[in-house]
Amino acid sequence: MDFQPDSGLEAFRQEVRQFLQTKVPADLKGLPRSTRSRCEEVMRWQKVLNAQSWGAPYWAKEHGGTGWSVPQILVFDEECGAAGTPSQDPFAQKLLGPVMNAFASPEQKAEHMPAIFNGQRLWCQGFSEPGSGSDLASLKTRAELVKSVDGDHYVVNGQKIWTSYAHESDWIFLLVRTNPEVKKQAGISFLLVDMKTPGITVRPIRSIDDAHHLNEVFFDDVRVPVKNLVGAEGQGWNITKFLLNNEHATTADLPVQKRYMQQLRQLATTQRMGGDRLIERPEFALKLARLDAELQALGMFVQRVAKMEQEHNPASHVLGSMLKIRGTELQQKISEAMVEALGDYGAVAYPDPHEDLDPAQPLLPLQEVARSMANNMFFHRASTIYGGTSEVQRSIIAKMLFHL
Ligand SMILES: Cc1cc2nc3c(=O)[nH]c(=O)nc-3n(C[C@H](O)[C@H](O)[C@H](O)COP(=O)(O)OP(=O)(O)OC[C@H]3O[C@@H](n4cnc5c(N)ncnc54)[C@H](O)[C@@H]3O)c2cc1C
Numbered sequence: 261m262d263f264q265p266d267s268g269l270e271a272f273r274q275e276v277r278q279f280l281q282t283k284v285p286a287d288l289k290g291l292p293r294s295t296r297s298r299c300e301e302v303m304r305w306q307k308v309l310n311a312q313s314w315g316a317p318y319w320a321k322e323h324g325g326t327g328w329s330v331p332q333i334l335v336f337d338e339e340c341g342a343a344g345t346p347s348q349d350p351f352a353q354k355l356l357g358p359v360m361n362a363f364a365s366p367e368q369k370a371e372h373m374p375a376i377f378n379g380q381r382l383w384c385q386g387f388s389e390p391g392s393g394s395d396l397a398s399l400k401t402r403a404e405l406v407k408s409v410d411g412d413h414y415v416v417n418g419q420k421i422w423t424s425y426a427h428e429s430d431w432i433f434l435l436v437r438t439n440p441e442v443k444k445q446a447g448i449s450f451l452l453v454d455m456k457t458p459g460i461t462v463r464p465i466r467s468i469d470d471a472h473h474l475n476e477v478f479f480d481d482v483r484v485p486v487k488n489l490v491g492a493e494g495q496g497w498n499i500t501k502f503l504l505n506n507e508h509a510t511t512a513d514l515p516v517q518k519r520y521m522q523q524l525r526q527l528a529t530t531q532r533m534g535g536d537r538l539i540e541r542p543e544f545a546l547k548l549a550r551l552d553a554e555l556q557a558l559g560m561f562v563q564r565v566a567k568m569e570q571e572h573n574p575a576s577h578v579l580g581s582m583l584k585i586r587g588t589e590l591q592q593k594i595s596e597a598m599v600e601a602l603g604d605y606g607a608v609a610y611p612d613p614h615e616d617l618d619p620a621q622p623l624l625p626l627q628e629v630a631r632s633m634a635n636n637m638f639f640h641r642a643s644t645i646y647g648g649t650s651e652v653q654r655s656i657i658a659k660m661l662f663h664l
Pocket residue numbers: 384385386387388389391392393394395421422423424425474642645646647648649650651652655
């Protein structure tokens with residue numbers, strides 16, 4: 261594969277840089293972009309992008325997207341990562357949006373898509389349940405169709421778990437069991453649910469990084485209008501397979517990893533151990549060089565998957581699973597090295613970087629770095645679990661190689 265710079269892509273990079281320099285407010289740049297952005301930042305960033313007609317960077321032109329090629333998307337992500345902009349709503353952009361474009365009715369698109377473009381509505385993903393994570397098709401949350409004079413609706417009962425940002429989301433896309441009598445995959449449907457509907461209870465789960473990203477969501481006799489069913493009843497599993505197959509090349513979160521690596525290099529040249537700068541200690545210099553080499557290899561891997569996705573090569577799915585494993589394992593290694601480089605500062609537990617600090621007790625500059633890094637290191641323990649565990653990805657690779 262040819263890794264020479266592409267001049268068309270360079271012109272595009274300049275266009276993105278110029279946009280970031282001239283059109284993006286200063287307070288939406290240089291943000292920590294650790295595990296997530298604050299929701300008000302996500303919404304403001306979405307509006308800025310939409311004003312530039314870049315509200316949906318990952319979607320085709322016919323769906324109101326930019327129509328960018330996969331390499332252009334990677335350049336866009338990389339430049340935004342380097343500028344420290346907020347993230348977009350990943351659930352709306354990368355998961356729900358493509359589903360809506362492919363399966364939703366014109367009425368559903370008219371109701372939901374403008375709010376996604378304008379940054380007025382945030383979404384969360386209600387798939388996993390206690391006992392149904394890797395084995396998602398065994399999910400039990402029940403939706404029963406009820407015919408009534410004031411409009412046919414589903415009555416939803418059950419529980420979801422690990423629902424990221426449910427407490428900050430306006431709507432949830434939900435997998436439910438509409439038919440318990442058929443083969444488990446065939447009885448699943450895909451619903452859109454307003455989080456303000458009576459009967460929904462969100463309970464926080466505090467994670468190991470001492471932050472609140474995760475939740476349990478309970479559904480007690482929640483009435484969902486039939487018009488909120490996406491696709492046909494029983495089509496939920498096919499929609500899910502489509503959703504999970506999207507966006508392989510961006511799963512490695514390369515821009516964020518590059519940023520961490522840059523911070524790690526800076527720390528290595530400033531932090532001292534036993535009188536030496538870390539970079540002068542052979543064992544740390546070797547670790548840094550290895551991580552750098554792995555990151556470069558990951559970058560090439562991403563380019564390769566991007567090219568295959570661009571060519572609609574089905575083997576990109578198996579490489580996508582490999583990318584998920586390599587990307588998330590590297591994320592863990594880099595964040596561990598960051599904490600090691602922070603020395604004593606890395607050993608302290610800090611409050612959630614997104615919670616406001618007591619202004620009477622400002623942090624020292626190194627504590628500020630440690631605040632997001634130590635929490636990041638803890639949060640990244642989960643990156644080999646969410647989005648499909650590494651073990652399950654390995655099974656997918658094995659199965660697909662067997663069938664190639
Ligand atoms: C930080 C975080 C955010 C998340 N956000 C969301 C969200 O927003 N929405 C949502 O719906 N879900 C979310 N999840 C849930 C996530 O998708 C599940 O945790 C994941 O699919 C694993 O399911 P599980 O936790 O039930 O573990 P299990 O499936 O019970 O797995 C337990 C262990 O067994 C292994 N295992 C299971 N099956 C196999 C197999 N067939 N072969 C080999 N090993 C196997 C797994 O690899 C794992 O090590 C999130 C999870 C985390 C940690």
